Amino acid sequence: MISGRCAACKYLRRRCPSDCIFSLYFPPNDPQRFACVHRIYGASNVAKMLQQIPPPLRAEAAETLYFEARCRIEDPVYGCVGVISQLYEQLQSAESELAKTQAEIAVLNCNPQEAPIEANSNFNTLLAPFHSNFLV
């Protein structure tokens, strides 16, 4: 049971009613959490959004709102869309790297005679990520 006002009501300088929509998700020991969300969405928008969500899902909704608000504060131009964009780039890069590596495997499997020449030129590059673990 939370005694005293929640972080939202403290921030808004109002009485915290027993059925306060914010109190479960914005506890008084983390004032920055509500401050972030309020700065980006505003208290009334957050309240409306939470009210439209079934109670069992409100905690996750509050969490994602906080996450997105933090992204927006850290990156005022792109917010969490910047994160999505970076992930797409990583995805493309990983796909391309995987395709290249699978092609190398196909070459090694098909041309074992020629493999040592190619393998040596790529060997140190391939081995680099494993150095700290493999080479004692």
Place this chain on the structure above:
Amino acid sequence: MGGNSPCASCKLLRRRCAKDCIFSPYFPSDDPHKFAIVHKVFGASNVSKMLQELPVHQRADAVSSLVYEANARVRDPVYGCVGAISYLQNQVSQLQMQLAVAQAEILCIQMQQEPAMPTTQMDPDDKSYFLHDNLPQYLNFASSSSNVIHDSLKRESIFGHDMVS
């Protein structure tokens, strides 16, 4: 052009559209839905404040990203954009695991083809060694320097889903 008819924002807010209206370059009157959705999620005054704090040349991108986020939040009121982030992170992790396996396979093939290489320290057929010790490197490599990505990786265990917004 914008001087005659109010922009979508001022139409929705039912106010006079000033010549220097901060919204008018980004919310033209022929696309009322764009401002409506941003206003619904963020609120007009918050959007105005955010745009005012940005240099003019960055405002168009900011509006685009706000519209994107607002659309994601309306489509998925619980997870918003975080649903897409979670899904993409899973995809990236899976691909990096596949990459690690493929690179381990290359090393194994090379070791089998070069028996002169020292193999006393490990079993060349044992690929699990590589996977176990190198996955964290790949996950760290995948994450950007932004604290947001690191935090969102931890949040995967909270949300634990792979829905696409």
